[in-house]
Amino acid sequence: MRVLSGLQPSGDLHIGNYFGAIKQMLDRQENSDLFIFIANYHAMTSSKDANKLKMDTLKVAAAFLSLGIDPEKCTFWLQSDVKEVLELYWILSQFTPMGLLERAHSYKDKIAKGINASHGLFSYPVLMAADILLYDSNLVPVGKDQIQHIEITRDIAIKINNEFGEIFTIPEPQIDDKIAVICGTDGAKMSKSYKNTIDIFADDKTRKKQISSIITDSTPLESPKQWQTCNVFNIAKLFLNENEISSLKTRYENGGEGYGHFKQYLNELVSEYFLKANEKYNAYLKEPNKLREILEFGALKAKKIASQKMAKIYDKIGL
Numbered sequence: 001m002r003v004l005s006g007l008q009p010s011g012d013l014h015i016g017n018y019f020g021a022i023k024q025m026l027d028r029q030e031n032s033d034l035f036i037f038i039a040n041y042h043a044m045t046s047s048k049d050a051n052k053l054k055m056d057t058l059k060v061a062a063a064f065l066s067l068g069i070d071p072e073k074c075t076f077w078l079q080s081d082v083k084e085v086l087e088l089y090w091i092l093s094q095f096t097p098m099g100l101l102e103r104a105h106s107y108k109d110k111i112a113k114g115i116n117a118s119h120g121l122f123s124y125p126v127l128m129a130a131d132i133l134l135y136d137s138n139l140v141p142v143g144k145d146q147i148q149h150i151e152i153t154r155d156i157a158i159k160i161n162n163e164f165g166e167i168f169t170i171p172e173p174q175i176d177d178k179i180a181v182i183c184g185t186d187g188a189k190m191s192k193s194y195k196n197t198i199d200i201f202a203d204d205k206t207r208k209k210q211i212s213s214i215i216t217d218s219t220p221l222e223s224p225k226q227w228q229t230c231n232v233f234n235i236a237k238l239f240l241n242e243n244e245i246s247s248l249k250t251r252y253e254n255g256g257e258g259y260g261h262f263k264q265y266l267n268e269l270v271s272e273y274f275l276k277a278n279e280k281y282n283a284y285l286k287e288p289n290k291l292r293e294i295l296e297f298g299a300l301k302a303k304k305i306a307s308q309k310m311a312k313i314y315d316k317i318g319l
Contacts, residue, residue: 003032003174004137006039006079009056010046013063014197015270016182016190019238024141026068034074035135035302036064038295041079041086042128045121046110061291062284063201066277077298079131084306088130089123091313095159096126096152105148113193129153134306136169143181145189147173164316182238185214187231198235200274201281211267216259225259227252232262239269 005025007017028034038060040053047053057078069076079085101107104125111117128149132140133156140150150173157168181189184196191197198210214231227233227249237245248265251257284291313319 001032001138002035002136003028003139003141004035004037004132004135004171005141006037006042006131007060007064008039008043008046009053009060010043011056011192012197012199012201013060014190014192014199015235015238016184016197018067018200020143020182020190021141022064022067022069025074028141029070029074032139035137036069036074036076037079037131037302038064038077039079039131042124045118045124046115058285058288058291059201061295062281063277065284065291065294066280067200068277071294071298075298075301076294077302078295081295081299082134082303082306084303084310085127085130085134087310088134088313089127091317092126092129092133092156092160093123095163096123096129096156100152100155101125104152106145125149125152126156129156132171133157133168134309135302136305136309137171138169139174140171141174143189144175145181147175167313167316183231183234185210185231187215198270201278204271207270208267211263211270214259214263214266219259221258222255224255225252230259230262232259232266236262236266236269239273 005021007013007021013022025034025036038057040057043053043056047056061078064076065071101122106124107122110121115121125148129152132150132153140153142150150171154170157170161167161170184190184194185198186194186196188194188196198207202210214235216230216232217226219225230252233248233252236248240248248262251262
């Protein structure tokens with residue numbers, strides 16, 4: 001069972017990235033054929049700063065490794081190190097109806113948020129399809145907002161298979177309803193675009209400021225509080241077991257504590273949970289050449305599969 005995941009190097013990783021994707025990767029690398037790539041081609045749709053993209057790429061690589069991704073147990077590489085994905089992107093484009101892309105919610109949402117319209121942004125789902133289909137991926141873990149992209153991938157693959165025979169494995173999305181959407185400091189989905197994140201590798205001062213900015217209601221300190229609708233609680237429970245969650249609910253219901261107390265508690269949870277990862281992260285950033293070696297090792301594994309797949313595709317479609 002091959003599982004594929006990708007993440008853009010578009011800034012510092014936040015706890016939404018971790019609980020929404022990376023934690024599941026750590027579990028899957030023990031019992032699945034896991035493929036993980038850093039999607040730097042995709043990142044170009046939102047950033048044209050070359051130096052920032054290079055630095056963000058190294059930071060994401062360091063972050064993945066620090067959080068427990070093991071390049072010996074999975075295939076971990078940089079998207080742009082395997083050029084075959086662009087060849088397949090072009091081929092898939094020939095079989096992608098314009099109407100299919102025009103209905104994509106993600107494109108419309110990003111334009112509405114002020115991101116400049118471009119062909120790259122418009123055809124983003126086709127490149128994502130190439131990422132998935134190039135490696136015969138069976139499962140693609142995604143958030144609810146990405147389900148449509150998997151549907152587009154499936155539509156393209158089925159169309160080509162119907163015309164040329166069984167070329168592509170038809171992927172399935174995998175969603176954990178409990179963690180598909182991690183709320184940010186404002187209650188909306190945690191996203192760098194919304195500037196509502198709690199960053200994993202932030203310094204103590206920055207992290208405390210981010211947590212302090214979590215929006216809460218005006219319930220007096222002495223009164224019971226609604227944990228069901230509290231952003232602080234919804235983030236804190238990610239770090240807790242069932243007994244600890246129950247205990248936190250009781251603290252809310254008893255009253256006598258203000259939201260400042262719960263924010264301080266959350267700050268301590270985040271700091272302790274990622275303490276060792278932070279130490280490893282800072283050490284990796286001091287060795288960029290080592291990071292590149294690890295990514296190149298993964299790219300060699302990915303490229304072997306990609307080149308074999310492209311040879312089959314070329315033969316089938318007449319190139």
